[in-house]
Structure formats: C-alpha cells, structure tokens
Amino acid sequence: MLGFYVHVPFCSVRCGYCDFNTYTASELGGASAPAGASRATYAEAALAEVRFARATWPDEDRPVSxxxxxxxxxxxxxxxxxxxxxxxIDETFGLAPDAEVTTEANPDSVSADDLARLREGGLNRISFGMQSAVRPVLAVLDRTHDPERVPRVVEWARAAGFDQVSLDLIYGTPGESLEDWATSVDSALACAPDHVSAYSLVVEQGTALARRVRRGEVAPVDDDDLADKYVLADERFGRAGLGWYEVSNWARDDAARCRHNLGYWRGDDWWGVGPGAHSHRDGVRWWNVKHPAEYARRLDAGESPEAGREELTAEERHTEALLLGIRLAEGLPTSVLAYDEQRRLPALEQEGLLDVVGDRVRLTVRGRLLADGVVRDLLD
Structure with missing residues (x-):
C-alpha cells in the first residue's frame, strides 16, 4: 500500500504535554512570518513537495490508498x-477509487460549513481530538475546547456525509480520577463514533508538563493507574460494539479501522509531506527539516526538504516487524519469528501475556498492557 501523510505544523495554542513539531502564530512571527511559515502560503509549499515526490519516484505506479x-x-x-x-495528490499520483482521506481536527477548529466543504472536496474520514470530557482534565492538558462541543461536531460531520468519525482520548492526566476517565469514555461512546483511539499520557522531556511534574506542581503518571484505565476503556468499548484491532485503537467493524495507520504498523510505504514529516519506502526512512520557513525555502529553490535518512538493516526491520505487528489484534505469524524467539513463546503464554492460535501469536489483555516488554522478552 502507498500512503501520503501531510503534516500541518500550526496550532492556535501549544498544549503543555505535546512535543510534536508544531508552532503557534506568534512563534513563527505572526503577520510577518516568512513564506512557508504562514498558514496563507503553507499549502503551496506542501504541493511543491508532492510534485517533488513524483519527480523522485517517476516510475511509481501504485495509486495512493x-x-x-x-x-x-x-x-x-x-x-x-x-x-x-x-x-x-490525486493529479500527481492518482488516488485509489476507495482511498481513505482523513483529517485530524480540534472540536473548536471547525464549523458545520467547514465540514461540508471538506467532505465535498474529497475527505471522507475525520478524527476529533476530544481527549477528555472533564473540564479540569482538559485544563491540565491546556486544551481549549468546550467538551460540550464534541457531540455537536460529530453530528455536523455525520450531516456532512463523512464515512467514518473517530474520537481521540488521552488517559492518565495528572489529577484525573478513574471516575473522570469513565466519564470521558462514556461521553465518547454517547456520540456513537465509528472508531476511538485511547492513548496513555506520556510526559515527554522538554515539554511544559514535564517541567510542572519536575517542580512538583502536578503528580507524575502512575503505571498502575494507566493499567486500570486501559482495562476500563477496553471493557466499555467492547460492550458498546467497538473491537480492539491495535493496542490503542478500537473500531466498530473492519471498514472503520484506520487504514492509514495500519499501513504504518504493517510496514507499508508512505511519503510524509511537511516540515519534520517522516517517510518510508522499502526499508529506507527519511525525514524533512523541521522549521516551516527552511522547509519552504528549500522547495522554492528546487531543493530536497530532506534532513536525513537511514536504511534499516535486516535485524532492525525484523525488530520493527515484531514491535509493530505484535500490537495488532490479527497478531504475528509464527513464521516471522526466529527459532530462538519461537522457543520463548510457551513461557510467555504460561505468563498469560499472549496466546498462540494456529500459526499466529496474539496478545492477551495483560499482554497489551506490557506489549513492549513482550517484544523485549522475545528478542532477548
């Protein structure tokens, strides 16, 4: 499968937990921002990279899925x-007839009219950053939207004709109780989404939240608390008809699974457009310069926006296949495991971390909580 990821590096407010390559208007110079660092000119720079991608892959004949x-x-x-x-992207590479075209959106960043125009222009899947339904939790995360707006934007997306509507949640925020998390899960399910992503909060070094934890202003993330919240979410999603298909993702049926992200987990190929975006093809990974102004300058000069690349060794590709593939509900074929790795399966099965069903290895609920550890045990 061939996919395109398009990174849009703009935010109205920098959230305290986020370490993504994003910028507020003031960080980029406001009205005096250089070309490419301005929202008004960003689409042209991104389109220039799409054309650069075609020139780089002149013989690519796969349609974009x-x-x-x-x-x-x-x-x-x-x-x-x-x-x-x-x-x-359609004019340059060609979109598959059934292409999945997704955008992320904050609930306060779209109107009903915006959603109608996006759907008319070919987008058919949307993922809203709900994160929590509890105002104090949203405040700790520096999220600015009103939680009561989430049901409205979901309704607008349905009315606009989006094929799939997804909600993103975060659990483990400092100060969030189990009851708070249950409220968020139930509020998300009340919107009847086709898909839900639920990610545990990771306090990344260098973020404002990390500094608050270090100063003792908020409590650090607790692993046992995260586990309790994951199990609660998994049980309630399951009762509501959403089945897990990846450790942090649940879908109403196969059609509602995020095909783009499945491409990452299965090791497919994709081109990442935008500052800091990563790409992959045939075991080679590369990434773009991070700052939007330098990104646009290079493309305007006919230069590659690439900042670096690496070619994965056979061992690295094998490790990634295990690390990503084990996270999927479909599991790993035992045939991809080396002999020593297969010999470790009975012990991991005995510990209740995985099941071997026919010729596939699948994580149990306990194994999902310890997925990275399962991979380490297989590789050690």
Missing amino acids: TVFFGGGTPTLLPPEDLTRLVAG
Missing part, C-alpha cells in the same frame, strides 16, 4: 487548502 492530514491542527487551514492538497 490513504491520505492523512495530521499536526498540529490541520483544520486551522481553510478547507479549500486541504482539498487542494487532496486534488494535488
């Missing part, structure tokens, strides 16, 4: 900019 707009907040760009990018 998935397009994913992430960020940042992609919907801070006008709907016409996002749909122009979809059209540009």
Whole structure:
C-alpha cells in the first residue's frame, strides 16, 4: 500500500504535554512570518513537495490508498487548502477509487460549513481530538475546547456525509480520577463514533508538563493507574460494539479501522509531506527539516526538504516487524519469528501475556498492557 501523510505544523495554542513539531502564530512571527511559515502560503509549499515526490519516484505506479492530514491542527487551514492538497495528490499520483482521506481536527477548529466543504472536496474520514470530557482534565492538558462541543461536531460531520468519525482520548492526566476517565469514555461512546483511539499520557522531556511534574506542581503518571484505565476503556468499548484491532485503537467493524495507520504498523510505504514529516519506502526512512520557513525555502529553490535518512538493516526491520505487528489484534505469524524467539513463546503464554492460535501469536489483555516488554522478552 502507498500512503501520503501531510503534516500541518500550526496550532492556535501549544498544549503543555505535546512535543510534536508544531508552532503557534506568534512563534513563527505572526503577520510577518516568512513564506512557508504562514498558514496563507503553507499549502503551496506542501504541493511543491508532492510534485517533488513524483519527480523522485517517476516510475511509481501504485495509486495512493490513504491520505492523512495530521499536526498540529490541520483544520486551522481553510478547507479549500486541504482539498487542494487532496486534488494535488490525486493529479500527481492518482488516488485509489476507495482511498481513505482523513483529517485530524480540534472540536473548536471547525464549523458545520467547514465540514461540508471538506467532505465535498474529497475527505471522507475525520478524527476529533476530544481527549477528555472533564473540564479540569482538559485544563491540565491546556486544551481549549468546550467538551460540550464534541457531540455537536460529530453530528455536523455525520450531516456532512463523512464515512467514518473517530474520537481521540488521552488517559492518565495528572489529577484525573478513574471516575473522570469513565466519564470521558462514556461521553465518547454517547456520540456513537465509528472508531476511538485511547492513548496513555506520556510526559515527554522538554515539554511544559514535564517541567510542572519536575517542580512538583502536578503528580507524575502512575503505571498502575494507566493499567486500570486501559482495562476500563477496553471493557466499555467492547460492550458498546467497538473491537480492539491495535493496542490503542478500537473500531466498530473492519471498514472503520484506520487504514492509514495500519499501513504504518504493517510496514507499508508512505511519503510524509511537511516540515519534520517522516517517510518510508522499502526499508529506507527519511525525514524533512523541521522549521516551516527552511522547509519552504528549500522547495522554492528546487531543493530536497530532506534532513536525513537511514536504511534499516535486516535485524532492525525484523525488530520493527515484531514491535509493530505484535500490537495488532490479527497478531504475528509464527513464521516471522526466529527459532530462538519461537522457543520463548510457551513461557510467555504460561505468563498469560499472549496466546498462540494456529500459526499466529496474539496478545492477551495483560499482554497489551506490557506489549513492549513482550517484544523485549522475545528478542532477548
């Protein structure tokens, strides 16, 4: 499968937990921002990279199966900019007839009219950053949206004709009780989403939240608390008809699974457009320069925006296949495991971390909580 990821590096407010390559308007110079560092000119720079991708892969004949707009907040760009990018990818590479075209969106970054124009322009899947339904939890995360707006934007997306609507949640925020988390889970399910992503909070070094934890202003993340919240979510999602298909993702049926992200977990190929975006093809990974102004300058000069690359060794590719594939509900074929790794399966099964069913290895619920540890045990 061939996918395109388009990174939109703009945010209205920097969230304290986020370490993504994103910028507020003031960080980029406001009205005096250079070309490419401005929302008004960003789509042209991204389209230039799409054309550069075609020149780099002149013989690529696969149609694009998935397009994913992430960020940042992609919907801070006008709907016409996002749909122009979809059209540009279609004109340059060709979209598959059933292509999945997704955008992330903050609930307060779109109107009903915006969603209608996005759908008319070819986007068919949307993922709203709900994160929590509890105001004090949202405040700790520096999220600015009103939680009562989430049901409205979901309703607007349905009315606009989006095929799939997803909600993103975060659990483990300092000060969040188990009851708070249950409220968020139940509020998300009340919106009847097709798909839910639920990620444990990771306090990344260098973020404002990490500094608050270090100063003792908020409590550090507790692993036992995260485990309790994961189990609660998994049970309630399951009762509501959402089945897990990846450790942090649940879908109403196979059609509702995020095909773009499945491409990452299965080791497919994708081109990442935008500052700091990563790409992969045939075991080679590369990434772009991070600052939007330098990114745009290079493309305007006809230069590659690439900042670096690496070619994975056979051992690294094997490790990644295990690390990512084990996270999927479909499991890993035992045939991909080396002899010594297969010999470790009975002990891990005895510990209740995985099941061997036929010729596939699948994580149990306990194994999902300790997925990285399971991989380490297999590789050691």
